[in-house]
Amino acid sequence: MQNKTVISDIEREFVDLYKENRSMFEAKTSDPVNKIRRSGVRDFERLGIPGKKDEDYKYTLLQPLFQEKYRKYLEPRKVEFDLANVFQCDIPTLDAHLILLVNGFFDKKNGNSLNELPSGIIIGSLASASYKYPGLFEKHYGKYASHKDGLVALNSAFAQDGIFLYVPEGAVYKKPIQIVNLVMAKEDIMVQHRNLIIVEKNAETGVIICDHAMTPNKFLTNSVTEIYTAENSSFDYVKVQNEHNNAIQFSHIFVNQEANSNMTSNIMTLHGGVVRNNVNVLLNGEGAENNSYGLYLVDREQHVDNYTYVDHAKPNCISNQLYKGVLDDSASGAFNGRILVRKNSQNTHAYQANNNILLTDDAKIYTKPQLEIYADDVKCSHGATVGQLDEEALFYMRARGIPEKEARLIMMFAFAHEVIGNVKAEALLKRIDDLVEKRLKGELSPCDNCAMKCY
Amino acid sequence: MKSMLNIKNLSASIEGKEILKGITLEVNEGEVHAIMGPNGSGKSTLASLVAGKEFADVTGGSITYLGKNLFDLNPEERAKAGIFLGFQYPIEIPGVTMVNFLKTALNEHRKHKGLEPLSAKDFLKLLREKKDLVEIDSKLTNRSVNAGFSGGEKKKNEIFQMAMLEPKLAILDETDSGLDIDALKIVANGVNKLKRKDNATIVITHYQRLLDYIVPDYVHVLFDGRIVKSGGKELALELEKKGYEWIKNQVNGN
Numbered sequence: 001m002q003n004k005t006v007i008s009d010i011e012r013e014f015v016d017l018y019k020e021n022r023s024m025f026e027a028k029t030s031d032p033v034n035k036i037r038r039s040g041v042r043d044f045e046r047l048g049i050p051g052k053k054d055e056d057y058k059y060t061l062l063q064p065l066f067q068e069k070y071r072k073y074l075e076p077r078k079v080e081f082d083l084a085n086v087f088q089c090d091i092p093t094l095d096a097h098l099i100l101l102v103n104g105f106f107d108k109k110n111g112n113s114l115n116e117l118p119s120g121i122i123i124g125s126l127a128s129a130s131y132k133y134p135g136l137f138e139k140h141y142g143k144y145a146s147h148k149d150g151l152v153a154l155n156s157a158f159a160q161d162g163i164f165l166y167v168p169e170g171a172v173y174k175k176p177i178q179i180v181n182l183v184m185a186k187e188d189i190m191v192q193h194r195n196l197i198i199v200e201k202n203a204e205t206g207v208i209i210c211d212h213a214m215t216p217n218k219f220l221t222n223s224v225t226e227i228y229t230a231e232n233s234s235f236d237y238v239k240v241q242n243e244h245n246n247a248i249q250f251s252h253i254f255v256n257q258e259a260n261s262n263m264t265s266n267i268m269t270l271h272g273g274v275v276r277n278n279v280n281v282l283l284n285g286e287g288a289e290n291n292s293y294g295l296y297l298v299d300r301e302q303h304v305d306n307y308t309y310v311d312h313a314k315p316n317c318i319s320n321q322l323y324k325g326v327l328d329d330s331a332s333g334a335f336n337g338r339i340l341v342r343k344n345s346q347n348t349h350a351y352q353a354n355n356n357i358l359l360t361d362d363a364k365i366y367t368k369p370q371l372e373i374y375a376d377d378v379k380c381s382h383g384a385t386v387g388q389l390d391e392e393a394l395f396y397m398r399a400r401g402i403p404e405k406e407a408r409l410i411m412m413f414a415f416a417h418e419v420i421g422n423v424k425a426e427a428l429l430k431r432i433d434d435l436v437e438k439r440l441k442g443e444l445s446p447c448d449n450c451a452m453k454c455y
Numbered sequence: 456m457k458s459m460l461n462i463k464n465l466s467a468s469i470e471g472k473e474i475l476k477g478i479t480l481e482v483n484e485g486e487v488h489a490i491m492g493p494n495g496s497g498k499s500t501l502a503s504l505v506a507g508k509e510f511a512d513v514t515g516g517s518i519t520y521l522g523k524n525l526f527d528l529n530p531e532e533r534a535k536a537g538i539f540l541g542f543q544y545p546i547e548i549p550g551v552t553m554v555n556f557l558k559t560a561l562n563e564h565r566k567h568k569g570l571e572p573l574s575a576k577d578f579l580k581l582l583r584e585k586k587d588l589v590e591i592d593s594k595l596t597n598r599s600v601n602a603g604f605s606g607g608e609k610k611k612n613e614i615f616q617m618a619m620l621e622p623k624l625a626i627l628d629e630t631d632s633g634l635d636i637d638a639l640k641i642v643a644n645g646v647n648k649l650k651r652k653d654n655a656t657i658v659i660t661h662y663q664r665l666l667d668y669i670v671p672d673y674v675h676v677l678f679d680g681r682i683v684k685s686g687g688k689e690l691a692l693e694l695e696k697k698g699y700e701w702i703k704n705q706v707n708g709n
Contacts, residue, residue, distance in 0.1 A: 396546040396600075399506050400560040400616060401534035401567070410559065414550025414599075 010066050011048045015041065018157050021074050028160045030130040036142030040156025047150035056149075059334035059366045060276055060305040065248050070190035070220055074160070076105040077185065096178035096208065099123060103183055104193035104221075105161045114164070119171035121205065122164070126194055129164035136166065140198055144226045144254040144282065152252050155224040159194035162223070165207065167233075169200040176238075176425050177207045183221065183247070184214035195225040199233045199261075206236030208428060213243040220248045227253065229261040231285065236424050237265040240432065241272050242444075245300065248274045259285030259314075266423055268432065269296040269304050270439045276305045283310070283317040290319045294335075295419040297439055299328035308337040308352075312345040315375075321352040324419050326412050326440075327363035334366040339382070343374040352382040357389060357415060412440050456483040459624055459655050460505070465516035466680075467504060474500045474511060476680035482624070482655050489658045489666055489691060492677035493699045498659045499543055501677070502628045506540035507533045520624070534560075535567040537623030537654075541613040541630050548600040553612075556600050557582070557619055564620060585618040589645040607638040614645040621649070626657045631665040643668030663695035678702050 018025070018041050026034045049066055050057040097117060100107040106125035114124035114132060122129070130137050147153040163179055183191055199205065213219050229235050241249065249272055257263055269275050281290045296304040310319045323335050335354040356365045369382040389411050397407035416436050423429040438444035460482040467475040474497045482488055492498050500511050505518060507530035518525040525533065548556070561581075562572040573581065586593060591611050601609050610630055617625055627646070631639055646656060646669050658669055666674075666688065674690040675682045678699075683706050684690065694702070 390546075390548075393546050393548045395508055395530060396542065396548065397556070397560075398530040399508075399534055399540050399542075400556070400620065401531050401563040402556075402559050403531050403563065404529070406559065406563075410551055410555070411548070414548065417550055 008048065008063070010063075011044070014154060014157075015045050017072060024074060025158070025160065028127050030134050030137060032134055032137035032141050033130045033159070036156050037159070039142075040147060040153045040158075043147035043153035044150055044157055047147075047153060049150050049154075056307060056336065057276075059332075059336075060274065060303065062151075065220065065274060068188060068218055068220070070188050070218065071185075072158075072190045073103065076161070077103060096176045097123075099163065099177065099179045101163060101179060101181045101193065103185060103189065104191040104223075106163065117173060117177075119173050120168045121171055121173055121177075122166040123177060124164055126162040126164040126196060127160060129166075129196075133166070136198060137196070140226065140228050141196055142226075144228065144256045144280075145224050145252065146254070146280070149252065149278070151222055151250055152224055155192050155194060155222050155252070158192045159224070162193035163195040163197075165195075165197045167197075167199045167203040167205050167235075169202060169230075171200070171203045171205070173205040174425075176428060177205065179207055179209045181209055181211045182214050183212075183219040183243070185217055185219075186215065188218035190220045190222070192222045194223065197225065197227045197235070199227070199229045199235045201230045202232045203230070204234040206238070206425065208238040208240070211239070211241045211243055211249065213247040216244065216246060218246045218248075219243070222250045224252045225254070227255045227263070229255070229257045229263050231258045232260045233258075234262040235264075237263070238423055238428065238432075239265075239267045240435070241267070241269045241275060242435075243272045245271075245273045245302065247272050250276045250278075252278045253280065255279070255281045255290070257281065257283050257285065257288040257290060260287040261285065262289045264291040264293070264422065264424065266293045266295075266419070267306070268294070268420070268436070269298065270435065270444065271298075272302060272304070274303045274305075277307065279306075279308045281308075281310045281319065283312050283314055283319065286314050286316045288314070288317045290317075291422065292319075292321045292323075293419045293422050294323035295416055295436070296323075296325040296327075296333055297416065297436065298325070298331035298333060300331060301329070302331045303333065304331075305334040306336070310339050310350065312339070312341045312348045312350060312375075315344060315346045315348065317345065318349045319351070322419060322422075323354045324356070324415060325365065326357045326359065326415065327365055328359040330360070330362040332364040332366075334368075335384070336366075336368045336370075337382070338370040339372065339380065341371075341373040341375050341378055341380065345375045346377040348375060348378040348380070350378070350380045354384040355415070356384075356386045357412065358386060359388070409437075409440055413437055416440070456485060457653075458482075459484050459521060460657075461517075461519040462501075462505075463517045463519075465501075465504070465518060466514045467500060467511040468514055469500070469511045473514070474680055475504075477516065478677075478680075478682055480675065480682065482657060484655055485652045486673065487650070487656045487658065487669060487671045489660060489669075489671035489674045489688075490677055491660055491663075491674060491691060491694060494661070496677045497680045498677055499628055502540060502626045502657075502659055505533075505626055506530060506538060531563070534620075534622075535564055539617050539620060539622030539625045541610075541617060541625065541627040543628040543630075543632065545601045545604075545609040545613055547602045547604075549602050551600050553596040553598060553600055554582070557596075557616065560616075561619060581619065585615060588618050588648055589615045590641050591615045606633040607635065610634055610642055611638065611645075614642050618645060618649055623654050624657070625649075625654070626659065628659045629661060630658070631660055631662065639665065640668060663691045666691045676702055678706055
């Protein structure tokens with residue numbers, strides 16, 4: 001990424017805002033976080049918001065998205081709501097441990113800022129944890145999220161809270177941990193939270209993150225999640241993005257996997273104005289396996305951009321990527337997937353596929369697979385397809401009496417299910433299936449889960 | 456005998472090329488018709504037009520089914536009215552299980568008849584009964600529609616679907632192609648078991664072999680878009696003996 005010599009007004013505004021509030025920020029979090037914060041603002045000042053010439057952001061124009069006059073709350077706002085009345089998750093009765101993040105701040109309404117689950121798992125506020133576990137933060141915080149991207153640097157500078165999850169050595173917790181991430185305000189706001197997930201040796205657990213915008217305001221979320229999986233650990237990450245057309249989301253995930261660890265991510269974009277998901281994976285130990293899945297179902301003017309980068313830094317690792325999308329109306333999307341196999345990473349298996357269905361002539365998808373291989377004993381493949389629903393299959397179903405509309409729905413659902421089917425927790429899989437089916441039928445509005453019904 | 460299908464002077468073309476050049480055919484309840492003919496004679500085009508596939512332009516004539524103009528109905532309406540096409544090349548639909556596919560289709564047929572959807576228990580019972588009828592491997596119904604099925608399994612699967620949906624008029628488009636003799640017998644056996652007084656079958660085939668097992672009431676020879684000869688089941692045997700050259704020579708007046 002190029003250095004910028006001139007920064008725009010909006011970028012200057014961020015830097016000034018940071019400088020004015022620096023002492024407040026630094027009081028919120030402990031030293032290891034503040035160290036990264038200081039380098040974050042320096043890097044942001046140098047890099048700015050990625051521009052048109054940035055190859056990695058070629059298909060999503062960022063600058064105009066930051067022009068809105070978002071309020072940037074530097075203190076948690078008091079949001080009055082009764083969880084039980086306002087929010088019913090679309091994944092109801094899921095037997096999960098529920099954690100709430102409101103406008104980027106951990107909500108301790110129903111408990112302490114840090115909670116201990118069975119098996120010694122700790123979950124709660126990132127800010128609180130940074131004081132309580134400075135050693136862990138020293139070791140992990142900011143070590144995986146690279147400031148090569150100005151947006152990540154910006155998050156480092158402004159991050160005040162988010163989710164901290166620590167899974168100690170040998171802990172196995174099968175019940176999913178559900179993190180509900182709400183944005184709700186009476187004005188347009190920007191949210192920049194930061195999550196840190198540490199899964200120690202031989203541990204095994206999973207999270208599901210549900211993103212919802214609860215009021216019709218404009219929201220911009222720029223979040224960073226760092227995930228460390230130690231030797232022989234296993235971690236499942238499921239994210240369901242179901243916001244609305246006024247919501248913009250940049251989600252940066254950085255994964256560091258040690259030897260023989262297994263990590264699966266499954267990112268499902270059901271609704272959002274502009275969504276950009278960055279998944280960066282470093283396979284940093286032999287025998288590590290990473291599976292990255294993505295599904296995007298978009299219509300109207302929505303835009304979804306998925307970027308993946310898998311770095312095979314060690315030999316004998318496996319990576320597998322499958323991203324699929326259905327784009328309707330004038331929706332647009334991009335998939336940019338890069339696999340790097342380093343010189344000594346022999347016996348690498350790396351696969352990538354991106355399949356798209358365009359339902360109209362106006363829907364657009366840009367897909368760009370990239371393989372860079374420097375080792376000579378590898379198995380790699382990548383492929384991208386863009387097409388329409390198979391007319392022959394549609395006729396076959398109609399010839400059996402299935403109405404055309406239903407036949408189309410069945411086929412889209414089958415297409416999407418190839419991604420959903422990789423969700424490991426069966427109860428969750430079933431519910432996401434239901435959610436996706438509702439979405440494809442047009443029965444799922446982003447406000448379904450909210451009693452406010454502001455539209 | 457009640458008239459079921461009435462094709463009158465039907466002409467159709469694909470991309471300007473005339474494929475059907477005035478077909479007239481009447482099929483009554485309880486009858487089995489065989490349509491034979493060499494490759495490219497228009498057999499599959501005829502079958503697809505009856506099922507409602509929009510790939511050929513109808514340039515003249517009519518198709519009436521149980522008194523209704525068939526061109527007013529879309530493919531799903533034709534299916535629910537009792538028309539079934541056994542595909543020459545059954546389509547693979549990855550990700551859609553046979554069970555889900557059949558349940559959806561069957562319940563659409565029931566809805567059309569004003570019946571409630573079948574309960575899961577009754578559906579599975581029906582599924583088992585019909586599976587036995589066509590001797591289809593149990594495991595196939597849990598797989599995606601035709602995905603990874605062998606050629607023989609795909610054809611058996613067509614007859615299985617026919618058994619589930621109980622059509623009034625079944626058109627089997629080269630259901631025998633690619634089948635070994637055992638599979639052929641099973642398929643024919645299935646068709647014969649499903650035969651009733653109030654339904655009808657049109658068997659489209661290239662070879663006489665299938666007609667040893669499904670005995671037709673009428674045999675029609677389709678050649679170059681026209682039915683050039685019609686007769687009883689003995690016509691098939693004659694055709695087998697003398698070959699299509701015989702027909703060609705007759706048509707060309709040699």
